[in-house]
Amino acid sequence: MGMTTETTERQPGTAMVFPGMGPVKFADVGEFLTFNSHARKRLKVADEVLGYSLMDRYRRSADDYDEAAQVAFLTVSSALADWAEESLEVRPVICAGPSFGQRAMAAYSGALSFADTVRLTVRLARCEAEYFATEYEDVVTLTFLRTPRERLDEILAELTERGEYFDFSGYLDRDFYMLSLREPMLDWMRGRISAAGGYSLYTMRPPVHAAAFGKLRRRVEEEVFGEFDFAAPRLPVVADQDGSLVTTAAGLRTMLLDTFDRPVHWERVTRTLREQGVRRICMAGPENIFARLDCTTADFELLSATPERTLRQQA
Incomplete structure (x- = not known):
């Protein structure tokens, strides 16, 4: 699933982008997770990693950003990229993932396996919950x-x-x-x-991406990241903090850590994509603001890989 070989014929001017996470209810993606073949494959892996049914936990969740919601967003985004490759014949030369979209991007680029990305997401969700229970507990x-x-x-x-x-x-x-x-x-x-x-x-x-959360970044690096071996991405990644190109395992690891205490600069990402000759973006994830921003729509042809689109094409 996803970019699996270096021999895949890529399309000049095409980027795969995984949007940041906004509130997504089970009702918005439940049908996709139930009936889409790519989603079922991703769910099977997620369930094995989690040791519980993601569908069941997510269905009962009342928190837009809890562990189950985060893994569900990752699962949906990854499955939509699989679908885009198969049904839209998307073969990107570069990828990006602002904010939480970094997780799906890390898996898609091959820097981590999908199973390890699920593990990372769970570990980070739990670490964040523990941190914000005692630090900046009233900040949103x-x-x-x-x-x-x-x-x-x-x-x-x-x-x-x-x-x-x-x-x-x-x-x-x-x-x-x-x-x-x-x-x-x-x-x-x-x-x-x-x-x-x-x-x-x-x-x-x-809360997310704030300079005051340096202590959380250090905690994550010490307690979580040591459990994972990052590989160099198989295609260039655009860092959402400054728009720089990331091509090494160390660079990708740093980018993932930077998300805790550096703000997202989406306009810098789109500028880099333009400079790299990108003219078409495939946005793989639940419908949200990143697909509607002026700096996304002004200079790029947008292919939306959303649960709604897959279901319409299945009908």
């Missing part, structure tokens, strides 16, 4: 858009005057951000964003 990450930077700077100046913590966690597009802040300030922040003409999307708990 808010995603919002249509907020001019000059107005946002005024809002952040108010937070600074109040002595409140905040960190940028993502720069997704022009006037489109992810910001980590204390949950008690969430309603206040949403009100300020709305007054500035912006729109708040979703809130992530635990």
Whole structure:
């Protein structure tokens, strides 16, 4: 499944991209996981690694970002890439995966096996839960858009005057951000964003990609990453923090660690893809904001490999 041989004929100008994780309910992907042959194969591996039924655990989950939800998102994204190769004949020359999409990208590129990527995802989910139970326990990450930077700077100046913590966690597009802040300030922040003409999307708990989480990064490196042997990716990977090309095992390992304490810069990724001659992106994952960002749609032909599309083509 996925890119399995160096002899696969690749398509110049094509990238495989795995989107970051947003809230995805079981009802949104349950039919795909049940009936798609690629999903069933991936589920079988995931169940063997987990020691429990991912479908059952995910169906009962009330947390958008718990262990089961994370593994389910990884499983769906990986299966959709398999489907895109078979049904859309996608043969990329490069890949990217902003935020949580790094996990599926690591498996797709061959840096880790899918089974090891499931293990890594579980270990990281549990490590994060333990860390945020005692550190930054009241911090969340808010995603919002249509907020001019000059107005946002005024809002952040108010937070600074109040002595409140905040960190940028993502720069997704022009006037489109992810910001980590204390949950008690969430309603206040949403009100300020709305007054500035912006729109708040979703809130992530635990928070992600903030400079303050260096201790979590070090803990992950010491307690988790030593269990895994990373290989060099079989095709170039674009790091979501700075848009650099990653071609070595050490570089990919560093990129995965950087996700804990460095913000996502999606515009830098799309700039690198353009510079590498990419004209077509296959977005393999549940439908979410990354497929709709202006910097994604402006310069690229977009192939959407979503659960909905696979089911329509099966009908």
